[in-house]
Amino acid sequence: MSIESNTLPSAYLSIENAYAGYAAESVVNGVTLNIQQGELICLLGPSGCGKSSLLRCIAGFHALSSGRILLGEKRLDDGNTQLPPEQRNIGMVFQDIALFPHLNVTENIQFGLFEWPRKEANERSEQLLTMIGLQGLGRRYPHELSGGQQQRVALARALAPKPDLLLLDEPFSGLDAALRDELIPEIADLLKQEQITTLMVSHDQAEAFAFADRVAVMNQGKLEQISQPDAIYYEPKSRFVAEFIGEGAFIKAQYIDRHHVSSLLGQSRSTTELSEIPCNKELFIRPDDVEIVEHSEVVAQVESKRFRGGQSLLSVTLEDGQPLAVTCHAVKAPGVGETIYLALKQHRFLVTDDPSKIEPKNEAR
Amino acid sequence: MSQSLFSGSEVFSHLLNTVLADYVLNSLILMAGVGIGTIIMGVPAAWLAAMCDFPGRRWLDWGMLLPLAMPAYVIAYTYTGMLDFAGPVQTVLRELTGWGYGDYWFWDIRSHSGAIAMLVLVLYPYVYLMARATFLEQSSVSFEASRNLGYSPFRAFLKVAIPMARPAIIAGVSLALMETLADYGTVQYFGIPTFSTGIFRTFYGFGDANGAAQLASLLLLFVATLIFVERYSRRKLSYNIRAGSRAMTSRIHLKGRRAWLAALACFIPFFFGFLLPAGQLLSWSLFDAQMPWSDFLSLSWNSFYLAGLAALIAIILATLLAYTQRFNPSKLIKQASQFAALGYALPGTVIAIGVLAPLVFVDQTLLAFSERFGLGLSGLIFSGTLFALLIAYTVRFLAVALGSVQSGLEQISPSLDEAAKGMGRSPYQVLRQIHAPLMKSSLLTALLVVFVDVLKELPATLMLRPFDFNTLAVRAFELASDERLVEAAPPSLMIVAVGLVPVLLLNRAISRHKH
Numbered sequence: 001m002s003i004e005s006n007t008l009p010s011a012y013l014s015i016e017n018a019y020a021g022y023a024a025e026s027v028v029n030g031v032t033l034n035i036q037q038g039e040l041i042c043l044l045g046p047s048g049c050g051k052s053s054l055l056r057c058i059a060g061f062h063a064l065s066s067g068r069i070l071l072g073e074k075r076l077d078d079g080n081t082q083l084p085p086e087q088r089n090i091g092m093v094f095q096d097i098a099l100f101p102h103l104n105v106t107e108n109i110q111f112g113l114f115e116w117p118r119k120e121a122n123e124r125s126e127q128l129l130t131m132i133g134l135q136g137l138g139r140r141y142p143h144e145l146s147g148g149q150q151q152r153v154a155l156a157r158a159l160a161p162k163p164d165l166l167l168l169d170e171p172f173s174g175l176d177a178a179l180r181d182e183l184i185p186e187i188a189d190l191l192k193q194e195q196i197t198t199l200m201v202s203h204d205q206a207e208a209f210a211f212a213d214r215v216a217v218m219n220q221g222k223l224e225q226i227s228q229p230d231a232i233y234y235e236p237k238s239r240f241v242a243e244f245i246g247e248g249a250f251i252k253a254q255y256i257d258r259h260h261v262s263s264l265l266g267q268s269r270s271t272t273e274l275s276e277i278p279c280n281k282e283l284f285i286r287p288d289d290v291e292i293v294e295h296s297e298v299v300a301q302v303e304s305k306r307f308r309g310g311q312s313l314l315s316v317t318l319e320d321g322q323p324l325a326v327t328c329h330a331v332k333a334p335g336v337g338e339t340i341y342l343a344l345k346q347h348r349f350l351v352t353d354d355p356s357k358i359e360p361k362n363e364a365r
Numbered sequence: 366m367s368q369s370l371f372s373g374s375e376v377f378s379h380l381l382n383t384v385l386a387d388y389v390l391n392s393l394i395l396m397a398g399v400g401i402g403t404i405i406m407g408v409p410a411a412w413l414a415a416m417c418d419f420p421g422r423r424w425l426d427w428g429m430l431l432p433l434a435m436p437a438y439v440i441a442y443t444y445t446g447m448l449d450f451a452g453p454v455q456t457v458l459r460e461l462t463g464w465g466y467g468d469y470w471f472w473d474i475r476s477h478s479g480a481i482a483m484l485v486l487v488l489y490p491y492v493y494l495m496a497r498a499t500f501l502e503q504s505s506v507s508f509e510a511s512r513n514l515g516y517s518p519f520r521a522f523l524k525v526a527i528p529m530a531r532p533a534i535i536a537g538v539s540l541a542l543m544e545t546l547a548d549y550g551t552v553q554y555f556g557i558p559t560f561s562t563g564i565f566r567t568f569y570g571f572g573d574a575n576g577a578a579q580l581a582s583l584l585l586l587f588v589a590t591l592i593f594v595e596r597y598s599r600r601k602l603s604y605n606i607r608a609g610s611r612a613m614t615s616r617i618h619l620k621g622r623r624a625w626l627a628a629l630a631c632f633i634p635f636f637f638g639f640l641l642p643a644g645q646l647l648s649w650s651l652f653d654a655q656m657p658w659s660d661f662l663s664l665s666w667n668s669f670y671l672a673g674l675a676a677l678i679a680i681i682l683a684t685l686l687a688y689t690q691r692f693n694p695s696k697l698i699k700q701a702s703q704f705a706a707l708g709y710a711l712p713g714t715v716i717a718i719g720v721l722a723p724l725v726f727v728d729q730t731l732l733a734f735s736e737r738f739g740l741g742l743s744g745l746i747f748s749g750t751l752f753a754l755l756i757a758y759t760v761r762f763l764a765v766a767l768g769s770v771q772s773g774l775e776q777i778s779p780s781l782d783e784a785a786k787g788m789g790r791s792p793y794q795v796l797r798q799i800h801a802p803l804m805k806s807s808l809l810t811a812l813l814v815v816f817v818d819v820l821k822e823l824p825a826t827l828m829l830r831p832f833d834f835n836t837l838a839v840r841a842f843e844l845a846s847d848e849r850l851v852e853a854a855p856p857s858l859m860i861v862a863v864g865l866v867p868v869l870l871l872n873r874a875i876s877r878h879k880h
Binding site: 059060061084085086087089090091092094096098100101102111112114115157158161 | 506507509510511512513514515516517525528529531
């Protein structure tokens with residue numbers, strides 16, 4: 001994954017083999033990540049995967065134990081010396097927003113402009129207020145604003161000193177779902193328009209997909225995959241990414257050659273090159289990789305179904321009892337207990353070694 | 366207050382012409398001094414304890430609350446005993462230098478500055494507690510946000526931490542000033558005429574209840590202002606700490622000279638506010654005092670059963686009020702309990718006058734009846750008995766009990782009641798099986814805090830106690846006023862020792878809250 005991003009020209013933010021941790025515990029374990037100017041990147045991962053710690057290292061609130069972080073020509077952290085946060089010129093929007101409660105909106109936005117001439121600072125804050133659509137609310141105090149408005153002010157405050165990089169730490173997690181859906185594309189558009197290089201941290205894949213140009217999936221302090229959102233979904237490169245993103249099931253498969261396996265669903269091509277040993281593999285199938293057909297060799301029985309508005313999600317079992325999830329048009333959905341026939345819609349899948357053959361405790365029922 | 370402010374009382378108009386200006390001026394001087402002093406002593410120590418790490422921090426963090434157990438009048442006469450002409454400090458000074466009487470200048474503790482110093486030493490924990498809590502809560506997020514926007518750590522402290530803590534500091538200072546206005550023992554002992562000594566003197570010296578009541582009403586104006594400031598600040602504070610707070614990620618580690626200076630800044634309030642005076646009291650009690658055991662025991666018994674009785678009454682009333690409010694959440698009842706809570710801000714002298722005036726009237730009416738119908742009643746039935754004292758204590762300390770009971774009750778979600786009822790429990794069973802175990806510790810805390818407050822309370826007890834009825838506080842103060850400082854030590858030490866218990870509980874609650 002690092003290879004593909006390293007070949008791109010002139011990374012703007014580059015994190016090289018970064019390690020960081022607290023006391024005895026290492027939480028960032030050798031992350032290499034390169035971001036181009038103007039890109040919106042989302043670090044996605046379960047809680048405790050090290051994504052927030054990495055963000056705090058970039059902001060300067062936590063030191064790397066080894067590795068390097070460069071921003072343009074500036075060396076932020078080389079594992080020995082750290083540039084203090086106030087000298088990094090990085091904007092940050094915090095998870096709990098952290099507007100200063102004793103300052104009004106304009107004062108909050110101008111907080112980082114203490115070295116600017118008064119007139120220019122006023123112009124800048126007016127310009128930002130307009131940009132975030134809160135003209136005329138400059139004299140309000142944070143507690144007089146709605147959650148979405150506070151979020152926008154926090155963004156404006158971070159952008160006011162014209163930072164070289166913007167960091168967003170789970171900025172939407174405190175908002176309700178409807179507001180989030182409204183705010184995310186709005187903010188993403190705004191950042192694109194202003195060409196602000198942005199790194200966001202999130203544990204919510206829908207948020208990440210709606211926001212980012214590229215998504216970097218993190219697990220246990222390591223980058224698992226960095227790709228565009230659709231590639232993360234359809235071409236997961238590891239078992240973790242496959243399971244963490246969306247839904248799907250692993251089906252037992254047998255090794256044929258370096259690129260192919262066979263399973264109950266027929267012969268499939270692997271997205272990665274396979275090794276012969278072990279020859280027991282698993283094939284990762286998403287519900288929308290399969291369709292119901294009139295007749296095929298793949299027979300399955302419907303165990304249960306869930307209506308999802310427009311689509312139904314069926315839990316089916318294959319001939320040998322392996323479970324699989326299938327989506328189909330809600331109106332045409334078969335009933336529970338019916339026998340159906342399945343076919344694959346595409347032929348390239350993630351294939352991994354069968355973990356039950358490696359760890360006996362996972363033996364199938 | 367039944368008496369109005371300007372109805373004709375000759376003594377009052379006399380007061381107005383002579384000493385009233387002094388009362389006002391002295392009270393204002395004390396308030397100004399105590400305000401500034403508690404800020405200087407409380408705020409930097411709070412910041413150091415909340416944000417930094419230095420040798421002995423945990424230990425001092427705990428020690429700095431102990432002066433809360435010291436009544437101001439106790440610390441006042443303890444220091445007087447140590448610092449006056451015959452005291453150990455001046456004696457050593459004379460021995461070292463060979464000076465004699467009148468050869469040198471020495472700080473006169475019986476002065477405005479002395480009274481301010483004494484009050485600051487025992488009242489700074491209010492400011493310290495409020496400021497420390499805010500620093501702890503605001504610290505990491507706001508601090509990081511300002512670093513991120515280009516502020517150095519020191520600049521962030523000045524521009525963010527202090528302004529954000531301002532409402533907390535003001536609320537803490539208001540509490541300290543309320544206590545200053547309520548203080549009777551210290552100023553009386555130092556001979557500084559203030560409102561509370563004035564009320565006392567007018568009442569006893571001139572025997573003029575109306576005049577005393579009028580003075581009390583005037584004092585209430587001051588108190589009301591403080592209450593307003595305190596509530597206003599707390600409301601502002603609730604906005605300031607609204608945002609979710611994360612624990613401090615890392616403290617600033619002080620090293621070398623700075624670490625020692627920080628430790629010293631925290632040690633000084635603890636040393637002068639608690640360690641030194643408590644040590645002196647202990648040494649007097651152990652080696653010098655001549656109080657017979659029987660006297661000491663009877664004083665303790667009087668104090669304890671009075672305090673216990675008052676605490677029980679307060680807890681019962683508070684529980685009734687809190688439950689009425691829970692089951693019957695009308696605006697009227699909410700206002701009633703808020704009104705009841707105001708009592709804590711009222712100086713003991715004011716409450717004493719307020720309790721006495723109607724009771725005397727009732728007694729006189731009863732006696733008149735008794736004479737007319739030959740019922741054979743005599744003496745002061747209500748005003749001259751423990752009844753009056755218990756009413757006064759209840760008025761003054763109900764707020765403390767109410768606060769504790771209410772916060773305990775808030776922990777019990779109404780859905781818990783509903784769940785229990787849903788499983789077929791009767792309301793009585795809900796109370797016994799759900800509420801009783803959950804409320805136990807808050808009720809005990811309330812009981813204990815009222816108990817200790819009553820034990821320490823001086824002016825109301827002095828004014829309302831039945832003839833020849835002495836408590837630890839009253840006796841200690843009388844002995845000290847007669848310059849028998851050493852004899853006053855054992856009862857004082859008892860008050861301080863018992864007073865330590867709730868302070869230690871408070872400490873435990875705070876450290877548990879932090880984890």
